[in-house]
Amino acid sequence: MSRENVFACFILVYFVKCAVGLALEPIPRTPAEILKSDGYPSEVHHVTTEDGYILQIDRIPRPGQPVVYLANQLFSSAAAYLILGKGKSIGFLLYDTGFDVWLGNFRGTNFSLTHQNMTSSDDNFWKFGWHEHGTLDNPAIIDYILSTSKQSSLVFMGHSMGATTFFVTASERPDTLSKIRAAFLMGPATFLAHHRNAALSLYHPFANLTRTVADLSNHHRQPVEFIRSVIDKICNSARKFSQSLCRLAGLSPDDRILPDIAIFFPAGGSFDQIIHFAQLGDRKWSGFRKYNYGATKNRLRYGQDTPPNYQLSHIGTPIYMYNGDDDSWCTSEDMMLLKNSLRNVEKFYFSPRKDFKHRDFVLSDTAYEDVWKEVLTDLQLFLNK
Numbered sequence: 001m002s003r004e005n006v007f008a009c010f011i012l013v014y015f016v017k018c019a020v021g022l023a024l025e026p027i028p029r030t031p032a033e034i035l036k037s038d039g040y041p042s043e044v045h046h047v048t049t050e051d052g053y054i055l056q057i058d059r060i061p062r063p064g065q066p067v068v069y070l071a072n073q074l075f076s077s078a079a080a081y082l083i084l085g086k087g088k089s090i091g092f093l094l095y096d097t098g099f100d101v102w103l104g105n106f107r108g109t110n111f112s113l114t115h116q117n118m119t120s121s122d123d124n125f126w127k128f129g130w131h132e133h134g135t136l137d138n139p140a141i142i143d144y145i146l147s148t149s150k151q152s153s154l155v156f157m158g159h160s161m162g163a164t165t166f167f168v169t170a171s172e173r174p175d176t177l178s179k180i181r182a183a184f185l186m187g188p189a190t191f192l193a194h195h196r197n198a199a200l201s202l203y204h205p206f207a208n209l210t211r212t213v214a215d216l217s218n219h220h221r222q223p224v225e226f227i228r229s230v231i232d233k234i235c236n237s238a239r240k241f242s243q244s245l246c247r248l249a250g251l252s253p254d255d256r257i258l259p260d261i262a263i264f265f266p267a268g269g270s271f272d273q274i275i276h277f278a279q280l281g282d283r284k285w286s287g288f289r290k291y292n293y294g295a296t297k298n299r300l301r302y303g304q305d306t307p308p309n310y311q312l313s314h315i316g317t318p319i320y321m322y323n324g325d326d327d328s329w330c331t332s333e334d335m336m337l338l339k340n341s342l343r344n345v346e347k348f349y350f351s352p353r354k355d356f357k358h359r360d361f362v363l364s365d366t367a368y369e370d371v372w373k374e375v376l377t378d379l380q381l382f383l384n385k
């Protein structure tokens with residue numbers, strides 16, 4: 001492996017280690033088990049996308065009541081919306097407030113690892129990003145939820161990448177957008193050019209290189225796991241250069257297991273997801289753009305050299321946005337850009353707690369006081385309009 005590649009791998013590890021901001025600590029239990037242990041009802045459903053992925057949808061059923069669909073975050077699953085338990089996590093809070101709660105698991109998450117014609121050990125299974133969550137997964141999930149619950153529309157809710165996918169769906173699938181009566185979005189990662197995230201800054205120059213490595217080695221799945229195995233090899237080799245890199249990355253040569261990375265496994269995820277976020281983190285271009293394949297492939301796919309922006313100005317759906325003051329991924333500058341690209345923002349809220357971070361929506365013990373209380377009030381007001 002060339003020096004450049006080795007360095008890129010370290011940068012990627014650093015990125016992913018710090019990406020806890022976007023990614024969430026998975027827990028080794030299914031949503032249904034979490035719900036059951038807290039005495040809540042649960043159902044497990046499956047839906048097949050038009051390109052053959054079989055997705056699990058979890059439900060905390062309240063048939064006949066208004067439906068809220070929660071879309072999952074990067075390297076995460078429906079479990080993240082339940083992780084803090086009753087009275088704290090939004091899944092429980094929504095059910096207790098009287099909603100029929102549906103929790104999606106996008107392709108590649110731990111609970112959605114099957115496909116009609118491929119196994120998840122086939123590298124082709126992993127050639128997707130969050131563009132596909134927005135264009136293919138959300139439409140299938142939303143149609144399934146509506147037909148099963150016999151409703152004509154639902155409320156979309158999502159944190160981080162979950163919220164990102166709302167805008168992809170809105171841009172690319174007007175047929176699905178018309179079934180969403182309102183979108184409640186927390187830390188919607190869209191415009192990222194003003195981010196203050198050190199890991200994203202470090203990773204950005206190497207994102208292309210890691211894509212090349214992924215393509216050449218046919219390894220598009222679980223970028224973190226792949227990188228960890230590379231690091232394990234390098235850090236345990238006797239070569240001086242590698243060892244100094246290991247120290248640079250803050251690892252001792254015998255540090256085979258990186259505990260905060262290990263918790264992600266095997267939560268699932270693909271290279272394209274993080275590469276696309278890194279592309280949005282480009283300081284030079286401030287836009288919420290489609291994936292950049294390079295000029296030649298862009299021309300084939302988009303009919304132009306550079307990727308087009310996602311279309312946002314037509315969205316008539318009421319949008320409620322909740323942000324954290326200390327969110328290094330979704331800064332107030334970028335959230336303003338998003339707000340100004342939309343024509344129907346009903347709410348633009350910043351948590352009063354000044355140190356509220358990206359992951360606090362799902363991992364902070366005080367998230368109810370900081371933000372969910374406000375969300376539930378707004379949601380009820382909206383539905384009673």
Ligand SMILES: *[C@@H]1O[C@H](CO)[C@@H](O)[C@H](O)[C@H]1NC(C)=O
Pocket residue numbers: 026027028029030110264265266267
């Ligand atoms: C994912 O699934 C595997 C295999 O079923 C299981 O061992 C692991 O604990 C699960 N991880 C998470 C984060 O749920």
Ligand SMILES: *[C@@H]1O[C@H](CO)[C@@H](O)[C@H](O)[C@H]1NC(C)=O
Pocket residue numbers: 050051052053116117
């Ligand atoms: C899976 O294979 C069947 C049988 O060959 C085919 O009809 C179907 O279109 C395939 N599905 C996908 C998503 O490729």
Ligand SMILES: *[C@@H]1O[C@H](CO)[C@@H](O)[C@H](O)[C@H]1NC(C)=O
Pocket residue numbers: 204205206208292293294295
């Ligand atoms: C990555 O590749 C794209 C497409 O070829 C190019 O436009 C972009 O400038 C590259 N980014 C970096 C940081 O080199």
